[in-house]
Amino acid sequence: MHNDPTTGATAHPSSRTGLLAVFGSTLFQLSGVFMLSPLMLVLLTEREVSTTIAGLFAATTWLGIFIVTPFASALTRRWGRRRAMWFASGVPLAAAVGFLSTDSIPVWFVLELLAGIAGGMRWVLAEALIAEFSPPERLGRTMGMYATMVGATFIIGPSLLAWAGSTGHVALGLVIALLTLGLVWTMFIPPISTPAEAGNTSVGPRGLWQAVQQHPILMLAGFIGGFFELGLASILPLYGLSMGLGASAAALLISVSGLGSTLAAIPVGMAADRFADPVRGRRSLMVAVAAVALVCAAALPLVEHAIWVAWPVVFLLGAAGSSLYTLCMTDIGAREKGIALVNCTAVLVLNYTLGGLVASGISGALIDWSATVAFPAVLILVAAVGLAALLRARRNPA
Structure with a gap:
C-alpha cells in the first residue's frame, strides 16, 4: 500500500469512531427514508390524489436537494460539520412525525421539501466526512464500502415496508424508530478540527x-x-x-x-x-x-x-x-x-x-x-x- 502524495493530512485520531458513527447513522437514516418514500406514495394514493400530484410529491425531494446543495458549504461553515449533520438527521425525523400527525396534503409537501433539503445536506456531508475520517491508504476501499452500504438501504427500506405493511400507523412508527436511531448515531460523530486554510476558502456558488x-x-x-x-x-x-x-x-x-x-x-x-x-x-x-x-x-x-x-x-x-x-x-x-x-x-x-x-x-x-x-x-x-x-x-x- 502507498499513501496518496496529493494529501498532506493524516487520519483523524478519532477516525474509527467517526467512520462508525457516519456509517451507522446513514444505515438507519437511509433505511428509514427509503421505507418512507414508497409509503408516502401509497398513502397519497389511498387519499385518491391524482398520479400527477403523487409524482410532484416524489419530485419534491429532488427539489430540496437542488435547493440546498449550492449552499451546503456555507451552512457547514456557519454551523460546523457535526451540527450540520445533526440538522440533516433531525429534520427527516421531524417530517416523519409531521406525516403521522396531520392528513393535510399541502403540509405534507412542505415537510417533504424540508426533508429533501436535509437529505441533500446529508448526502454532501456524509461523503465528505467519510473522506475526512478514512485513513488515506484505505480511502478507496472505505468509499466503496460506504457506496455498497447505501445501495443496500435501497433494498432494506422497501423490504421493511413490505414486512410491516402500509396500513395503519405501524409503518410510520417503524420509520420514526429508524430515523431516531440514525439521529442517535450522528451524535457520536467526534469533534473535527478545521484546516488552517478553511477561512480562505469560498463558500456558496x-x-x-x-x-x-x-x-x-x-x-x-x-x-x-x-x-x-x-x-x-x-x-x-x-x-x-x-x-x-x-x-x-x-x-x-x-x-x-x-x-x-x-x-x-x-x-x-x-x-x-x-x-x-x-x-x-x-x-x-x-x-x-x-x-x-x-x-x-x-x-x-x-x-x-x-x-x-x-x-x-x-x-x-x-x-x-x-x-x-x-x-x-x-x-x-x-x-x-x-x-x-x-x-x-x-x-x-x-x-x-x-x-x-x-x-x-x-x-x-x-x-x-x-x-x-x-x-x-x-x-x-x-x-x-x-x-x-x-x-x-x-x-x-x-
Whole structure:
C-alpha cells in the first residue's frame, strides 16, 4: 500500500469512531427514508390524489436537494460539520412525525421539501466526512464500502415496508424508530478540527465554481456516472418493455442495474488504493470504466436480436456508473479537506444528479422514437465523450 502524495493530512485520531458513527447513522437514516418514500406514495394514493400530484410529491425531494446543495458549504461553515449533520438527521425525523400527525396534503409537501433539503445536506456531508475520517491508504476501499452500504438501504427500506405493511400507523412508527436511531448515531460523530486554510476558502456558488475549475474532469465523470447509474435505472422498465420483455422482467432490469452498482463499488475502491501513483492510477481506472460503458452502449443494438444481452449490459452499465462516482469521490477525498472538500463534494453531487435527470428526461423520448438506434446512439455518444476526456486528462492528471 502507498499513501496518496496529493494529501498532506493524516487520519483523524478519532477516525474509527467517526467512520462508525457516519456509517451507522446513514444505515438507519437511509433505511428509514427509503421505507418512507414508497409509503408516502401509497398513502397519497389511498387519499385518491391524482398520479400527477403523487409524482410532484416524489419530485419534491429532488427539489430540496437542488435547493440546498449550492449552499451546503456555507451552512457547514456557519454551523460546523457535526451540527450540520445533526440538522440533516433531525429534520427527516421531524417530517416523519409531521406525516403521522396531520392528513393535510399541502403540509405534507412542505415537510417533504424540508426533508429533501436535509437529505441533500446529508448526502454532501456524509461523503465528505467519510473522506475526512478514512485513513488515506484505505480511502478507496472505505468509499466503496460506504457506496455498497447505501445501495443496500435501497433494498432494506422497501423490504421493511413490505414486512410491516402500509396500513395503519405501524409503518410510520417503524420509520420514526429508524430515523431516531440514525439521529442517535450522528451524535457520536467526534469533534473535527478545521484546516488552517478553511477561512480562505469560498463558500456558496462562488466556492462551487472554484471547485469546478479545480476538478473539471471529475465533475464530467460524475455527470457520466449519474447518467448511467441513476438516470438509466429509472427508465429501464420502459426499455425492457420496448424490447419485448414482460412487465415483471422489465422491472427486474432495475434490480440488475442496482446489483451491478452495489457489487462494483468495493472492488473498484480497493483497486484505487493499490497504485504507487494514486492520482494516475485512479484516472487509469476511470478510463477503463468509461471504456466498459462505451462497449456496453455499443452492444445495445444486439438486444433486438438476442434479448439475453440486455442483462449483462444493464449490469455493467450500473457498475460503470457506480464505479465512476466512487473513483471521483475517492480522488476528491484524497485532494481536499475541510470546507474545500464539502464544496467539491457538493459539486460532484450536483453533477451526478444532473446526469441522472438528463438521462431520465431524454431517454423516454429516445425509446419512443427508436429504442434500437436513437437510444443506443445517445448512450454511445455520452460514453465516447467521457472516454475521450478521461484519456486526455490521464496524460496530465493535475
